[in-house]
Amino acid sequence: MIIEPIVFIGFIVTIFILGVLSIVLTSLYLKTINKIQKIEKQNSKIQEKIDERAEKALEIAREKAVRIIEEATEKTEEILSKTDDFNAESKDILMDKLSESAKKQSEALTDATNLLLLEYKSELGKLKEENINLAKTVSKGIERDILSEIKDFKNIMRKETIESQKIVGEKIEEEYSQAKKEIAEYRAEELKKVDEQIEKILASVSSSVLGEGIALEKQEELVMEALARAKAEIIKN
Amino acid sequence: MNKTAREILSLVRTKEDLNMLESEIETLLTALFKKNVKKSAKESVRSDIYKILENHFAKVKWDPEALRKILINLQDEISQFKTISLTIAFEPSAKFMEELSNWVKTNIGEKVFIDLSIDRSVIAGLVVAYKGIYKDYSARKVLNKKVEKGEIEFKKFLI
Numbered sequence: 335m336i337i338e339p340i341v342f343i344g345f346i347v348t349i350f351i352l353g354v355l356s357i358v359l360t361s362l363y364l365k366t367i368n369k370i371q372k373i374e375k376q377n378s379k380i381q382e383k384i385d386e387r388a389e390k391a392l393e394i395a396r397e398k399a400v401r402i403i404e405e406a407t408e409k410t411e412e413i414l415s416k417t418d419d420f421n422a423e424s425k426d427i428l429m430d431k432l433s434e435s436a437k438k439q440s441e442a443l444t445d446a447t448n449l450l451l452l453e454y455k456s457e458l459g460k461l462k463e464e465n466i467n468l469a470k471t472v473s474k475g476i477e478r479d480i481l482s483e484i485k486d487f488k489n490i491m492r493k494e495t496i497e498s499q500k501i502v503g504e505k506i507e508e509e510y511s512q513a514k515k516e517i518a519e520y521r522a523e524e525l526k527k528v529d530e531q532i533e534k535i536l537a538s539v540s541s542s543v544l545g546e547g548i549a550l551e552k553q554e555e556l557v558m559e560a561l562a563r564a565k566a567e568i569i570k571n
Numbered sequence: 572m573n574k575t576a577r578e579i580l581s582l583v584r585t586k587e588d589l590n591m592l593e594s595e596i597e598t599l600l601t602a603l604f605k606k607n608v609k610k611s612a613k614e615s616v617r618s619d620i621y622k623i624l625e626n627h628f629a630k631v632k633w634d635p636e637a638l639r640k641i642l643i644n645l646q647d648e649i650s651q652f653k654t655i656s657l658t659i660a661f662e663p664s665a666k667f668m669e670e671l672s673n674w675v676k677t678n679i680g681e682k683v684f685i686d687l688s689i690d691r692s693v694i695a696g697l698v699v700a701y702k703g704i705y706k707d708y709s710a711r712k713v714l715n716k717k718v719e720k721g722e723i724e725f726k727k728f729l730i
Binding site for chain 1: 657660667694701704708
């Protein structure tokens with residue numbers, strides 16, 4: 335049984351195209367995974383930088399606060415020293431109180447700063463964890479989508495292959511029927527020819543045998559008789 | 572037609588004989604310029620034709636011009652001849668061939684040659700073609716008619 339070359343080539347081309355699409359999709363999937371991993375790394379680096387900057391900013395803010403307090407204390411001392419109404423004892427007491435107050439404020443500010451820093455770090459940690467979870471979810475989502483696409487693609491490929499096989503099968507069946515019909519017709523025709531040839535051969539053989547069977551004298555006699563008939567029918571005219 | 576030409580033509584019975592004679596005349600005509608005409612004639616034609624020519628020039632000298640006239644006369648005569656085609660089923664003997672030739676000359680005319688063919692399938696009898704008319708008086712024709720009518724079926728002999 336012979337498959338028509340066009341059908342066979344069509345089948346091969348379909349398989350080739352589906353194969354190329356499969357390779358392209360796999361390649362896209364791998365590229366996407368790589369991108370996600372890169373994004374995750376970049377995200378981590380950015381967060382680390384943010385942490386460092388935040389710490390620095392808080393430190394600067396704390397130092398500024400301490401400096402402001404110190405400057406205020408100095409200013410107060412200066413004002414007090416210029417006031418005549420205050421005596422030395424009162425000045426000392428006030429100075430002590432002020433120093434104590436400044437120290438307490440400074441300590442309170444440091445505690446507050448540390449607390450804020452801890453809370454900030456904790457929040458950042460949560461945020462980082464949420465980002466990681468989000469990235470993981472996105473990654474899984476993409477993976478699921480791609481797997482779904484591949485599954486659809488496989489189904490389409492299977493469907494296309496089955497369709498192609500069906501078309502090829504139908505075509506073969508059609509060609510086979512046609513060939514069968516043609517062979518039957520050809521056979522009938524050839525048999526008819528053979529019959530005719532057999533008749534001719536047998537006639538020829540019979541003629542030769544019959545001719546051989548006639549004596550030479552009889553042959554000559556028949557020729558002369560035929561000549562006489564010919565004279566009567568054509569020569570005289 | 573002169574006597575020598577008639578004698579030569581009497582040797583010709585079939586188309587083959589006629590063709591050969593035409594060829595011999597052509598050869599001899601081209602050889603007439605040679606010095607020894609007698610020798611050229613002997614080399615160009617068959618012995619029986621040469622004998623007739625030898626008899627003609629027995630009392631006179633071999634003259635190229637006289638010979639040329641004979642040959643031209645022969646060519647003229649041949650061009651006027653008609654052909655009757657006969658097909659028979661067997662190889663004829665010389666005697667039967669002469670009989671046929673005589674019959675043709677007597678019943679049709681002197682200036683008619685026989686173009687004879689042998690075909691075994693004729694079985695017996697004769698197939699004639701003359702002046703564009705074809706007639707089949709063979710046993711083959713009778714047999715074919717019977718086969719066509721279904722009176723004879725050869726295939727049944729195979730079974």
